[in-house]
Amino acid sequence: MGKQVKESLTVSPYLLWFLLHGTQMGSTLLIFQSRIIKGAEMDSMFSFAAVGISLHLIIAIMFFLLENAKDGDIISLHNQLFGKRLGSLLTLAFYGYILIFIINEMRSYLEVIHVWVFPNTPLWSLSVLLLLTSAYIVSGGLRVITGISLFCVIIPSLLIPSLYFPLKQGHLTNFLPLFNHNAYEFAESAYHSLSTLLGIEFLLLLYPFIKNQEKSKKWAHIAVAHSTLIPLIIGFVSFSFFNIQQLEHTIWPTLILSKIIRFPFLERFDYIYIFMWFFVMISACCVGLWGGVRILKNTIGMKAKPSLWITCGLVFVVLLPMKSPMTIERLDSVLALSGWILLYGYIPLLFIWIRVSKRFKKREGMANGS
């Protein structure tokens, strides 16, 4: 096909599952319940599932786009459609989006750390710690990132059985009555659902690094299904555990949920959750940083090491002044909006563009031929 990078740099198709799933899951998973209830309240699970299902369509569209790109990624696609200059500009806009993605991921995790564990530690030292860790992993290349994603999916998955304890205290009647909201409220919940599921857009950069690209489609869809299922499980447990008024006043429902788990040697199980979420968020940060480096490398032509440090530096500089929890809220809404524009606006637009131009070319070719 010629859309792959060197064979030795590629990873097996099944690893796309862990790469995409690891990128989608992030620190928003601690917080998403209280966001999606704005609108359809307890029925928001359905909106969430609907968004998850619609992502399968977006994934299919992305694969179509990538198959039509020269080098199999968004960078070459942009250059192909819009020319070198405008294409690079659009790719850099995507870079900006990636920066927001990483910053949102790190900042909301740092807020958890700040509030729950280290109220006195300065933010900058923690962000340096997180950035250095991710920079070290990213400097090892995509194979190392993939390995980290694999471990960062498997190890936190061990926490899923612990949801049994809050479920034991849950009230399934919380869900009743079902479907007592109107379409607008469902749509509002759906709007807030997307930021939990963001991350599939990195497929646009990862694609050339996947071996057997035809087979990888299956794994991408599995990843999306997996990523929809996990928040649905957590959401189900939290909705049966809390009632709607409690959820409205809870910032981190997942953590509050875990507080009731107790062992004879462990009083505060929520600490395990908090630290385990470091695994959940670091894989997303690493894939994000890697994507940023890749874009800088292929548009400006910068070397890998400096572009890694520049990306880390940019993230750090933007992270620092974000002190209040309100900015985190605002950051999330910016990310959600740009996610909607990117996934449900820009990508279908590109799809239509390519289809139309193809048909046009075909007709032109036929006209020339006859």
Add this chain to the structure above:
Amino acid sequence: MKRHNGPVMDSVNSSNNARTTIAEVFQYASKSSDFHQFSPIEDDDSVGIRISYYQSLVDGLKINRYLVSEIQKNIEHIKNLQDIKSIIPLDEVKVTHEAAEAEKKLIKGYAVIQLNEAEQEFILVNVKTEQGHRLSNETENEFSVVGPKIGFVENIDINIHLLRQQIAVPELVLEEITVGTLSNTKVIIAYLDGVTNPRHVQTVRQRLKAIDFDVIFDSSILDQIISDNSNTPFPLFLSTERVDRVIYAIISGQVAVFSDNSPYVITGPSTFLDFFISPEDYYLPWILGTFFRIIRLMSVVFSIFATPLYVAALTYHFEVLPEVLLEPLIISRQHVPFPPVIEAIFLEITIELLREAGARLPTKIGQTLGIVGGIVIGQATVHAALTSNILLIIVALSALASFTTPIFKMANTIRLLRFPFILLAALWGGLGIFVGFIVLLGHLLRLKSLGTPYLVPIFPFRTGNLADSFIRASYQYVTNRSKFLKPGSTKRYHPKEDKEDLNNE
């Protein structure tokens, strides 16, 4: 690799090139006092026979009984070199006129026999002695209760003999390479033809041939020079003195490298899990073998994380511990004036000191030291309120746990890993430990041994190799070689499948 030509090396090389005739070789060699030359036949006018050798390297018995006496007995028949060659009852006899070769062989324990000094042709006879080598080695450093106790020695010929004894097929191929500009050490690559992937053999061969080093003291030097990544505390090749381990590695499709003067043999490509396998796992029934292997892996985790968890919990996360557990901890620590990290580092260093001193001292004194160190110092520090009781227990247990790793090099690595984790725990508590774990994983994921990922079969995940990784399944199920080594044939043996059970009644 860059060449480093020291002054010694230059002189050796240049003088080597200068000596083109055998007379010059002898002249140079006679500067040493142990170089001997003599004629076995006195007052003889027709043939002048002269034998030259380094006395310190040859077996005097061979010279006297075979060379001298045979030549004296058959002196009438000797007309030329071929005659001498036919009467010498030793196997390695060679007629040659290469002075450079003679010089090399002389220093390896050969004798040069000349007929009529002026002639350029001469005979090289192998009369080297096996002095200065022990003949047997008990595997004291990698002990196992069940199974063979014989280990490798410093003599490569005996080591090869031990290997050949157990793999009695011609497919076992040995390739010889000479390494070391001053030591000219004999290094042998051993592999199973048709099983070992030729790419691994080729990589080892290339890397060994590229070595420029003066004296190879031990195979561990080779290990470090040919390793894929030298900036890592992890051993990338397994090195062992056990014969059975090397044989197991070879039959699984790995390459073994023997080096003369070293009782340790290195095998590769090795994976992370290989280092926690003990031969005893295979000698015991699989249920026991599996149990002990899991205990060993858990002890590694315990040994790395126990002290950091203590430091993290007592520095930042008191609230994690339930009251019943917190109370004894606080009581045991109430008179300790230091923060937990100082306390932990102090005790860990004490244990390291004991271990290091125990390793340097003779065995008998070492035991006394263990008692003095372990009991007296431990009790005294607790009484003096320098450390808490509970930390003493944790540190002692984690030291104990780190001894369970069968390979010494890996055990050392695990000893070391604890310290960065303690520091991270002191700085960022539980978050620090998790960050350290991710960095450790990131490091392990980068490593490769002979081009094979170090963490295989965990990542890249390979199914079908798990029967002999975390567990040791029954011999019925471990019939295949690990696929990640890409062996020539994957089947090891075919077990019979007639069991007594409901199906076969």
